[in-house]
Amino acid sequence: MAQPVIQRKLANVQVKEFYHDLFVDTQVKHFELMCTPYVKVGAADRVVDVGGGCGFFAAAVTGLLGIPTRVIDLDDTSIEQCKKLGIEAIQSDALQPPVFGDESVVCFNLILHHLVGPTDKSTAQLQGTALEAWRNQPVHLFVNEYIYDSYISNLSGKLIYVITSSRILSSVGNLVARIIPSLKANTFGVGVRFRATAEWLDFFESRGWRVTAHTRGEEEFVSKARRLLFIKSCRRDSFVLQARNMAHS
């Protein structure tokens, strides 16, 4: 029998770098634009934020849209922070999430690229598993992800994965980043797997998810040094997915 793939996880000190709300405004804007038809305001249904960190997105969705939310995250400090904000939060794994049947939309805000395994194939398997956990639920998935479109096919995301997941290349990267800070990455030595738009679209479709909406994020600055990774465009885009086997609207 095939062994389950083990996720390569960031250390607590690396996860701490995500304790900020810099991306929440655009995530909520995209969510409101793309997911409003799938949430019943005033109903008990939950919007679940998988890898929801300190709960900033969940708190904003509840505060602005009046929708109850639940965060699922592995990091204990993040879970404590959510609870301080009055957000329901469960310390659990995105690969085996608790499913209660009260979920309407399940969000993956900037988490899929962290579900990395020892190879590119096993990484895709982990990312697929996180989505698959919701396959038989009557939910829509909202995915907000970093997009790295490349001048050469889908090369940029692959190069970043190869460098960040290799101990040796990451040590070199760390040294270079002392001189060129824009090359700094808190994922050095563990790995991160960004993808191009077309790559994410193929990925979702190939795993049986219909992409019902896609919103392009604003262009982010790419330094000259990072352009050496053939990065043509760097953004945070959002997608809404519906399982092909589900008949819900």
Ligand SMILES: C[S@@+](CC[C@H](N)C(=O)[O-])C[C@H]1O[C@@H](n2cnc3c(N)ncnc32)[C@H](O)[C@@H]1O
């Ligand atoms: C880049 S942060 C994103 C935080 C927040 N969603 C945002 O958009 O700013 C990734 C989050 O995913 C969480 N995470 C990583 N792997 C996970 C897993 N297997 N299960 C649950 N949470 C995970 C981390 O603890 C972290 O809070």
